[in-house]
Amino acid sequence: MGLLQNKKAVIFDLDGTIVDSLGVWNRVDVLLAKELGCSNPDAEALHRLREDALERYKSAAQPYTCFCGEFGKFFGSSLSAEEVHALRFKISRKVLKSDVRLRDGVDKVIRKCADLGMKLAIATTTKRANIDIYSDVNELIRQKIHLREFFSVVISMEDVTQIKPDPECYQKALDRLGVEAKEALVIEDSRVGVMAAHAAGIDAAVVREPFSESNRQWLMREADWYFEDFVALAEAIGD
Secondary structure: OHHHOOOOEEEEOOEOOOEEOHHHHHHHHHHHHHHOOOOOOOHHHHHHHHHHHHHHOOOOOOHHHHHHHHHHHHOOOOOOHHHHHHHHHHHHHHHHHHOOEEOOOHHHHHHHHHHOOOEEEEEOOOOHHHHHHHHHOOHHHHOOOOHHHHOOEEEOHHHOOOOOOOOHHHHHHHHHHOOOHHHEEEEEOOHHHHHHHHHOOOEEEEEOOHHHHHHHHHHHHHOOEEEOOHHHHHHHHOO
């Protein structure tokens, strides 16, 4: 079983790990910026704004609403944080249904883990409504895999009080799976995800993701395993 020797469960992050969605969220924020009056928004700058804000507001009751408040102020909008958040949500519904795809090869890794008898979970701080779209509506994903058929446990933003790098989502996944931290492996793509996994006492394997390139050296040093793609991860799992 290679990488999964002595493991009973595999816990996957969602955005950027199972689904190739981080660029899509940049597109959502570009469309939001245009709605707020910016004619030519910089996608990379908006990505940094989002990541920085979510790190600072990770302990807030509504971190994404706080981010949207900053977003509106950044573009000089008179809308409240709640109004910007509602507008972003409306834009995202359309984009998530039609644009989000699976990461290349991740469906094969999920199936291989299931075939080896692993308990499978998703632990994410995205909204359950987004997960429902990926599972039940997005045909680009459903053509390759039906997520509900493979994941017995799904931890979403509504299930936690703290977002990553806090370990709460991974601790809850362990509890619902009925396994100890040493018996699980986390599959992640980001620095905050690895920090959350390790804070929960779980080994973390990272699959390279373009939007995490600025943290690549940190990830290669701090993650328990680092893979260039899901093909390499599948090989490490073995038969």
